[in-house]
Amino acid sequence: MTLGRTCIRLCVIVLVMQATSAMAEVFSYEPLRLAQVSDPERSLLSTGIPKAVIYGSADIEAFSPVIKAFQEENPLVGVEYHQLQTLEMYDMTLMQRENAEANADLIISSSMDLQMKLANDGYAISHQSTETQALPNWARWRNEAFAVTQEPAVIAYNRAFFREHDLEPPKTREDFIALLTNHDDLFSEKVTTYDIERSGVGFLFLARDERFFAGIWDFVRTLGQSKVKLYSNTSPMLEKIADGQVVLGYNLLGSYAETFSRRNQNLGVILPEDFIVVYSRIAIIPRAARNPDLGARFLDFMLSVRGQTVLQNDGNFNPVRDDIPPSTFSSLIFDRYGERVRSFPVGPGLLVYLDQAKRQRFIRRWQDSLLNRR
16 A cells, blocks of 8 residues: 555544544443453353443433443443434434444433434334333333433523522513513523524424414514524533523523532523423434343333432433432422423324424524524
8 A cells, every 4th residue: 555545544534533523422431340251241242341332412421320320230331421412313323224333232312203213213122121111101112212201491590690680580481582572682692592403302392382382483583682592402501501601591401400500509490380391311222232232221220210210319310200209300390380291202293393394394484583683
């Protein structure tokens, strides 16, 4: 091979590596102890140390407690967690299947519609256990797609800003519109929400809003007039609200917001009193999984009493099982506001949000309503 061809090949390798690292952050958890030759764990893999590879959209800070708890019960198993955007995760799964490449052992995504499409299109394998059978009927589909959390969309605000200006934070969507309309000078470029063109969960939240709130497009127009700041995930929005770069956020993930508010007292969190949209992260075991047994084992742990308790107590992910004692946050959502909760059952009904013609119409209406922002 000539020097020129060698350089070209090395450049291509570097570019591929850069592209891969740009798509995902990879977090590795080594086994808590090494296997002995006689350990049955070694039968899970032909060579090497057993390692569960997980693709997930959850922030590692929120998800790492359940990984560590899993390893306490499975000390011989390593875990490799790939933190991905939901659309990247979906596209990667399709590409790996098309190229006959090994996929993750478990995929956990906040884009319920995309996960349901993978399951419906034959990309998931069936799995049954005592843990999956403990789920309520709405939380599993054909033993292939499983809800593992319940998470509300919330309003978040900067406490100091609202105290300084003697304002009450909005408790309903109508309150939100009135606040921005009556104080447009204060809130110009100070409001944030999801960019539904880049965020699958942001799209789902707004689509659910449209079904239950007749004034949703007036709401979006008001956001546009306020020159709303758009982001593809929750964490940067929470950080900017807490430090005052923006002061009010809409449809943010309640699990992250509640956790962040415990560390930063300047962040206030509100469950909307008119209705609360609650979605779930859906897990599937891919048909092309490297080690589907490890994917099933991690899934069963997440759905176990201990796993669901860890998710709730350490990550503020509300449990799906009915036999888990609720946290204060979970109890507030489902006991106090139970009749006002608007959830997404796991099933083919989620595919309506992927109808391309409807989706494009919805996004065009979103773009038109935000014109004042541009």
